[in-house]
Amino acid sequence: MSVVDTPARREDIRIGEVAAWWYRPSGAAGAGARAGCVVMAHGFSLTRHDGLPAFAEAFAAAGLHVLLFDHRHLGDSGPPRPRQRFRAAEQRADWANVVAHARTLEGVDPARIVLWGYSFSGGHVVRQLIHRADVAAGLVLCPFVDGPQRVLATPPSLIAWILPRALRDLAGSHNLIPVTGPPGSRAAMTLPGEADGFAAAVPEGSPWRNEISPGLFVTVGLERPVAQARHVRAPLWVGVGERDISTHGPSVERLAKDAPLGELHRYPYDHFEPFLGEAPARIAADQVEFLQRIGLA
Template sequence: MNARSDVTFRSGAQVCRGWLYLPDTPEPAPIIVMAHGLGAVKEMRLDAFAERFRDAGYACLVFDYRHFGASDGQPRQLLSIRRQLDDWAAAIDHARTIPGVDTERVILWGTSFGGGHVMSAGARDGNVAAVIAQCPFTSGIASTLALDPTSTVKVITRAVADLAGSVVGREPVTVGLVGAPGEAALMTAPDAASGYLPLVPEGYPFVNGVAARVGLTIPLHRPGRALQRLTCPVLVCVCDEDSVAPARPTVRYARRGPTTRLVRYPEGHFDIYVGEAFEQVVADQVDFLDVVVPLPA
């Protein structure tokens, strides 16, 4: 019988919480470690992807980053690239201790901001079986240039104030995750709010905001460069109409990856989480896994 259970593991001094999906297979299955994008939580459609992977015969460990969702961490809504990469390392380590799965074949799956994280995490670990990066954030410069100029100024202003306040222990100054053009938010493309917020389940206490200081680190972050260091099979799923993580730099990075397979979709950044686009991308990902990390005969 297929099942999902709640799990915990430690990352630094805090606890990360997530879900473990186990397939109904006679032999230990490869395990996919999964996490979301910018400020998002696992309830925002990661269960839909994990269920498809489980039905295809793969185990899945889905988790929330520290400071978000069900995981610990104070202050809340603190988005630290360094901390999130440490969470990936902790999740990978935990996956390798789970009874009943093939701990020698750990796969990384990330989407959006998490799609960049899996590139960096996979290169840093050096021993994962495969990496899947979906509509990935690969270039901080490109994503910053995609932001409305007025929003950029507002985000940087608040980021400086937040960083200064953090030195003396003040509560974070926040910016929105998504907003209208001109608002102080990290994603202000016309399809951002209408694509991102509907992914939140009805009644979930979601917070559309993060500590603004991350606005100073995003422009300098270029996880796409890690593709050149990955030696395991990599699948990069690019949305050609992506208004948040522009396709052009991602395609350029993917073509430099020695083990990278690039698949392109005529979709926007948020389209592949739902509907026909979701069905296509998850089917392509399962097909990729069938080839590069096949199940036991």
């Protein structure tokens, strides 16, 4: 276990195949005091390096532990092969395992676990909150909660190109397609601005790769956690980008409305701008204020 010097001290840890950073609270705590823990993961194809450390450090500065991880097959997580494989069920299992590990960390109050997700991981967080009652709160930013709307926004010719590759992937023939490209190209995310957004959000030295296995796209139309939002009983902070075309804004708003303890926050951003400039500090401050208000920070 190696220690990395950052504004909030963080440690590299492994949870099975999953690589994670553990940020300890940077504020002084009383002897024997325990604090809450924010469990965080990246969006579709991204890694823990891509925009998330600024949020993690803000939570640590507010007196919270943070466990920030890469899903298996992506970023710094294993296994060595196959790389860039995306399986929603496997990622949900990663969430369950990392949450269980967070409860065992020294100084963590197991009754104050908070889940933080962006984009596709936002959908994972909503599903976790639907199916379990032992999480204290959720924070979701530009969450992917309505797959059918993304299918409708995708050119039919692109769907026709992806689908046979996705079926081969699910049948055991691992293959990769580009994550993103300009409109009209052959890639998973080609809406206007998406390729530029990835380029801006991924810092130098990140292990992100512009490749992903396409198997997910056979079932993406079934990924619709917003339909069960009324079953989310924990407090839920929801951030929507007013210029975000990568996720469906009305569905994100519905999530906040239908969740009994949902709270909607609007920002003048697209899908990737929450990681640029002053946006991380602004959004993280709002999320910390929410956690303080409900007694978790």
